[in-house]
Amino acid sequence: MKVFISADIEGVSGVVHGEHTMREGREHDYARMLMTKEVNACVLGALEAGADKVIVNDSHGTMRNIYHEQLHEKAELILGAPKKLAMMEGINHNFDAALFVGYHTKMGSQGVLNHTFNGRVIRSIEVNGIELGEFGLNALVxxxxxxxxxxxxxxxxVAKxxxxxxxxxxxxxxxxxxxxTTALNTHPVLVRELIKEDTKTALLACKEISPYRIDSPYTVKMTFLNTGQADAVEILPYVKKNGPLGISFVCKDILECYQLIRSSIMIAGSIS
Ligand SMILES: [Zn+2]
Known part of the structure; x- marks a missing residue:
């Protein structure tokens, strides 16, 4: 069994604030340690379920958060950026299942540290009329x-x-x-135990779960937080403005959608 793990940090127990998720400082280093141990619990669950290949993709911010040495040696780790498939880099047809650790809700819904890819850029992303956050967009990939x-x-x-x-x-x-930025957290030691057991249960039942798909073609609508961001993204081919804060484009292929979404966010993120 081949298993792909995409690991974020905002959905880790004990992580509730920007100081946990930003690039540096005591709080961030502590959060990285908590993240690493939750990811490792998922790796252990996968190995106990019989996985013979486990790829972990560090999917938060710099994409250099996980303490490699603390992961089980059978897990391979994708570290660094940029990556063409960002939070899903490394996935391909050969995997039997994907698991998302430390995930959070989409921007504007309730939920700890809710945002969609970049909290200073994106208000919402819709695919064929369905508003999706990181969970949904990554599940489509x-x-x-x-x-x-x-x-x-x-x-x-995010579970909901x-x-x-x-x-x-x-x-x-x-x-x-x-x-x-406030949560009632389960103790980290107990959380790791739960993740390991739930991962094992999930993988033993993985054939009962269907891949998540939306029918092609895909009409993508993105709403930004300021009008300058939408203006800048309109420079990309295929992209049309559909209001002061919004753009839209149509693709036949979900990977094209994902890459255009990610490129748009990088361009919009360069506008202050
Ligand atoms: Zn993140």
Missing amino acids: AGYFNVPVVFVSGCDL EAKALIPSIHQTIVKQTINR
Whole structure:
């Protein structure tokens, strides 16, 4: 069995604030350690379920967060950026299942540290009228390769967001949302135990979960936080403005959509 793990940090138990998720400082280093141990719990669960290949993709910010040495030696780790498939770099048709660790809700929904890719750029992203966050967009990329997303960990509300798209997904809820930067957290040691067990259960049932797909062609609508960002993104081919803050484009292929979304965010992120 070949397993792909995409690891973010906002949905890790104990992570509730920008100081945990930004690039430096004592709080960030502590959060990286918590993230690493939750990812490792997922790796251990995968190995216990019989996985013979586990690829972990560090998917947060710099994409250089996980302490490599603390991962089980059978896991291989993708570190660094830029990556053509960003949070899904490394996925392909050969995997049996994808698992998302430390995930968070989409921008503007409730949920701890909610945002979609870049909290200073994106208000919303829709594909064929369905508003999706990182969970949904990354699940579509897995679905393109016929890989089901069988597990997600994070706050109570990302669990709900995931279940709405993939009803039979397995999940570990590591914290209850109180508000965007406050949560009731389960103890890290207990969380790791739960992630390991839930991963194992999810992988043993992975054939029962269908890959997440939306029918092609894809009309993508993106809304930005300031009008200058939409102006800048309109420079890209295929992209049309559809209002002061919005752009849209149409693609036949989900990977093209994902790459145009990611490129748009990089361009918009360069506008202050
Ligand atoms: Zn993140």
